Amino acid sequence: MTDLFRQTYGPTALVTGASSGIGLAFAEELARRGLDLILTARRADRLKALADRLTAAHGVAVSVIGADLQEPDAPARILQRTGHADIGVLLSNAGFNIKGGFELQDPVRMAGMLTVNCHAPMQLAHGLLPHLKRRGKGGIVFTASVEGLIGCPYSAAYSATKALVVALGEALWGELQGTGVDVLTLCPGATDTEATAGMKGLANLQSPNDVARLALDNLREGPTFVPHEHYRAMFQAIRAQPRREALAAMAESMKRMAR
Template identity: 60%
Template sequence: MTDFAQRYGPVAVVTGASSGIGYAFAGQLAGRGLDVVLVARRGDRLRRLAEELRDQYRVRATVVQADLADPAAPARILEAVDGLDVGLLVSNAGFGVKGRFEDTDADVLSSMLAVNCLAPMRLAHALVPRMRLRGRGGVLFTSSVEGLLGCPYSAVYSATKAYTNALGEALWAELEPAGVDVLTLCPGATDTEAPRLQGIDPASLQDLMSPEDVARCALEHLAEGPTYIPSPHYRGNYATLLSMPRREALTMMARSMTK
């Protein structure tokens, strides 16, 4: 834990920290001795979490209430961390929508692009130069296995996560000589609010992982990069899909989604 804090501390920024994987990241990073900057829309949840982390781990926990769908949000976050020695960015916030592409509200899809693509890019663009100067640090993007292949009935979400995967892989190669680690995390089914918000019963999902296990696996593999799938089931599943002819894989996925 001391080595981790020396490499990625003293401060970590975690977006989407009010629930799910982001909440788990915040707790585990505080447990490793890092001060945390907690970012999410729901300020009441963030304030409770910050108080818990201060009491349990004796770390500093800063709350930044921000909706990353707002184009001005990244600038407000960066203003809040001005003067802090940020060694780790955990760009975890994101959301998705299931259903036919044309049936989804275009404004919702635009917000998804802002949250899943624009905000992570803006935050990384501002914080990476600081890490280069330090000669150490890390960037962790939470993506999805759906970013590995265009997913029917999840078209825009999988497209945003394909962007995240490409961004993370490219930055891994750029920053490796500078001593800055980059990991793109691609979870499969995870027991968070997300499935329920999409009308999916988590109990119906195969090989469901807990947010705590996903976050723990990601932090343990942060130095290895560039892309990591924590679930053995989904690693095998997507290895099979990606080995198939593209048309066949996409057709099979579309049929499975309509059952």
């Protein structure tokens, strides 16, 4: 299985948001599977330490690119710096969230979230797709969220950004049928990362290592994948309800949790 994975998605993987959380877990899991890595994130010092550790542990080549994806030209710079590499899989993972009442949020921070969560994956996929199609094999993983499957009250802006990622991934999955390029939109529920640290009332937390491993194991099973059984069943039930009832119930639940 590992050899087949490396033959299909190797020799090199590009991972965004690799300094922590699910991105870091992707880097570790891909290194275990024998792929060379290009890792990007804002915190280049963390990436360098991770690169040294993965090279020592698995004998893979790891290069790092410090990049802040809130800068609109960051994806173009990443693509330019990686143009020499035979990238077989893109893990478009970088992102952040904003919670709370929509009108209370900082508009500048919302704009930055839109750039990181939506603009970056769209531009990176656009830049890499010609190469992947010429190869006739490879893949793209977009990290979205279960909150992209339906508009989530008190998470409006974040939910909207992840809805774009879900739509982008589903559309590309359809377009790329027959090309050998797989597309998976990963929709985790609550995951034990820096983003959830300190949040109250979270249950069914999943480890980022499990999320990354399950995503890679199911890369050919697109278009979307919810890696936790609890959240898979939960959002199937929510989306099966009349939309007005589902949204009202979700809003009331969030109000109760905030009290």
